[in-house]
Amino acid sequence: MARGELSRTLWSAAEGLRSAPRPQCTRTMRLPYRSLQPAARFISTTPSRSAELIKETPEPTPEPFTAAPEFQFEGEEDIEDGDMGPRGGKRSKGGNSQQSNNQLLRTLRVIPASRSYFSAKPTFNDDYLHVSALLRSVATLPTISSTEAPRVAWKTIDQYRIMTNEPVKTQRFHKMMHIVKRLNLVHPSLMPEHIKIAMRRFMKDSQPGDVVPEPQVLDQWGRARGVGRRKTSSAVVWLVEGEGEVLVNGKSLSQFFGRLHHRESAVWALKATQRLDKYNMFGLVQGGGSTGQAEALTLAVAKALLVHEPALKPALRRAGCVTRDPRKVERKKTGHVKARKMPTWVKR
């Protein structure tokens, strides 16, 4: 059978399901209305769900699968979808005999829990349909701009593929994520709880802001401590309120750093926020060269200053003092003269 025909028949089957007295389209994929169709055997697509089903509705006598027995169909119109015979029965116009026939069919035929069962990526399709249904339900709610939305680390496509064990295509995944991200834009005060739960499926296990470092406090002498690193240098700085005196490793700034550029770097956090005359600084720095030491001090001073005045963070960020510079010397590799340099090519 051609694929198109299969999808058409699936569609018609779904149509049939929709017209059935059981409102199947309202149920969520995860919580099938098992109570309404106790006798039906579901074949689920995800292992967890099948496990659930097996647990809850154990099959007392596992009868072997055989071809369906011959049916006696009263209505001639039902023959048109012979393939999916059992469902076609639902579209018949009614009558007690047909209802009983449906009942009968349900006991005899396996009905997939998911409408996507016969597709190539059933879980993905389920997810897609689910999030689009959710979006329809909240489409009218007010939204906020993407910059103000809660920051979420979404699963990457690889993580999603591993989770579903399905070869999801990149473009389709992104289409779905587009919808999920749109869901995230719903105004937080109006966000329904079930959407929050549903979105959790697409988030990474650890979110930014999950790990909150313990807030630093001033010690009993009013000192704030900050640690900074750069290249191979590391610096510790204690900052107290004062008049702008600076000592690094017990020397004055001009004695420790010969170059004015380095001196400025070391106290840049204080200089940029015009607080050089309001704090005294004592620093210990070791390792590396003078540039590394000066810029390690920059970071350390900025961190210590943030303990005193947490509200300075945006200013310090704009002054370029908060970010740790992660660059390091690249290691030398075997077969290379330096990190990247290759030995000159020699004939023979």
Place this chain on the structure above:
Amino acid sequence: MPPPTCLRSFSQLSLDSAARASMASRARAHAQMACFSTSAARYANPVSKKKGMAQTKKGNKTLNVKKGRNTVQDTGKRPAQGERKAARKRIVLTNDNALEVATLKDMTKADVLSEANQGRVLGIPEATVDALRAVEAFKTTQGWSLFRRPATLMRKETIELAKVMKAAEDDKKTLRRVLSGERLSGKSTLLLQGLSMAFVRQWIVINLPEAQDIINAHTEYAPLPDSQPTQYTQETYTASLLSQILKANNTAENPMLEKIKVTTSPALPLALPADATLKQLIELGIVNPEASWPVFVALWQELTQPGRPPIMLAVDGTAHMMKESDYLNAEVKPIHSFDLTIIRHFIDHLSGAKSLPNGGVILAATSQSNAPSTPALDFSVQVAEARQVDPSKTPRWNPYKNIDPRVMEALKDLHSPTAKEQLKPLDVIKVGGLSKDEARSIMEYYAESGMLRAKIDDGFVTEKWSLAGMGNIGELERASVRLRI
């Protein structure tokens, strides 16, 4: 000097102690004695360019065998000999582009020593600038070339020095001070301020601009007859020192040396006209370098007569004279600096062996950027500095360091406990950082001169003060005027 001549000089040198007894007249001995030197005369006047002589050499064409190289031979005019060095050593004291500071006042004779000047920037009067230039007090590394005219900040240490000078002037005391402090903290400038205050107060000023020049064996030397142990004179250097003294102390406004008559009868190898002035005495020494040292001794004798003005004796780069010099004696052993007559003269006054009857100040500035290691001097200065802070806590001598006993002996007054009196005869002036008020004052001067383009407020002053290592004035100038423009 070709080797045979050199050897002959050496032999003469060893002979001269034996021959000295038989010498009839000192003058003749002087004439015969070969002075030797390892280099050209440093203090000779630069050769003036003569017209018509091809002094500047055109570049010669050399054979270039390298292929594919069509280098353009530089055949332009080359700078004359010594021209580039002269440009490097030139001292520029004015910047026509800098703005005139309207509020700048000059040092005056009346109030230069007053304490009310603290924290003010005072200009140096024109005549004093000429005199200071004559004694080579300005250095190329200092920032004079940025401003309209030389001016200095009267900082705390300057006032301290002014007090010392006032005491020396009033009580005719001989006070000796060693200037110490970290690099770029303004020791040489403080020395210059001392000299300029002395000039303004019409003292006699004798300045040895750089001790290294005396001991680095760049000028000729000769043993001093009748000295035990042997001392050595440096005739060319002494002659140039005499000319400096004359030029600096005998200005048009204050022809001091012309007024003073020679009262003693000095024993000179050359005849001095009767009723001569000190100026004539000095000129005699300048014209005849071989007689320069006796002239210097005679001059000193004259200056220490009662009724003469106080004397300012100063040296920069003291550490150089606290070790053995680069000169060699007849046994090819290095001569100790203290055996050079000029240095001995200075050290005698610094150590207190000789005093100035008319009062005066001996200043010795140390240097941090060009200084040999002299543990004795460093330790003595450390002790004196510690004693100023807390007399009970003084550092201990490190026995593993090599001590120079003669230096220790000369500086023993620095180790003596603090006297109850106000001013110790020998002490250290520790040149530290500026206070914020002083920093503000000097930075306002920078801004008014147009060299610092910023609004001078407390935040800005403290920022630069901190960046300059808590008020180090040299670093402050760098941070605000020179490097960050």
Place this chain on the structure above:
Amino acid sequence: MPPRLNVLSLARAIPYRPKGQAQWLSRPAARLAPTQTRTYSDAKDEDKVPAADRSKRIDAKPLGHVSEEASAMADITGGEGPDLSQGTPVQDIVRGDKKAEEKLPKVMKEQLKSNASSAPKGSRSYSTSTTPIGGGSGAFDMGLMSMTSPPAEAVAPGLKFEMPVLPLPKDGHLKHRYDPVVDQVTNLLMRHGMKSVAQRNMALILQQLRTASVPTINPQRPLLPGAPPPSHLPLNPVLYLTLAIDSVSPLLRIRNMKGAAGGGVALPIPVPLGQRQRRRTAIQWILGAASKRKTNTSGKTGYAQRVASEIISVIEGRSSVWDRRNMVHKAGISARANIVLPRKR
């Protein structure tokens, strides 16, 4: 009589004011669509507007007469507008408008022509100098600084002292603390990654510029329009340097496109340069010319002195860099026929 309808220059004269704190407020959710019609800022003007339209809305009313508009504008900016009692000549109104000029009577057309031909001979209709783009006001950065301190703000929670004014000043970032031109020159002075040596040389260059005597400008080699008088330059050495570099920076470079002319012949094509590229070219020319100079001092300051004297000679119009720039521009003009513009659709 002052020029009447110079609307362009009026627009340029409006000073640019940085917004200060307001820039960091969160954006409002809804934005007003820009109105297409002109609004009158003054309520007083309402009655002056010719009520040709029946609409009561202010912005629906037509504009006033050109001369009225110009005088109103001059009133606002404090300049001298056209005299309303006299009226404005038609030539002034249609000036610069080609279509309108065609409709003018013949007498006026001829007059216009004679005016146009009265321009001095040899003057170019285009400018070869560069003007800084995106400098805010469009005028030259004179390096002026404000002597008024920003208003102190109330101490917010999480602060012990007053908040620094955001955004920080231009040199507030750790990585961009020097003037951009100074930074670029420093980096181009640098050899073998020795930046501190380059910075020292840069400081020496600026110091030389400060102490050198006031330059005399050669009228043959004009500097950028809007440059300050030469006597101001030594006191602001960064401006001195910037002015020298921007004045000789070429507008374009010639790219030789291989094979574009056919037969393996390269086709020169002029390519416009961005501001940083222009400066880079000029700096490299200046440094190259400086290294060809002869040292007249020994010691570490030699190179800095040569570069400084080259910069001074650029300002004074004596440098060979000017010829170099003119050559490039000439080549660009002759090669402009080779430019193939994308076809319009």
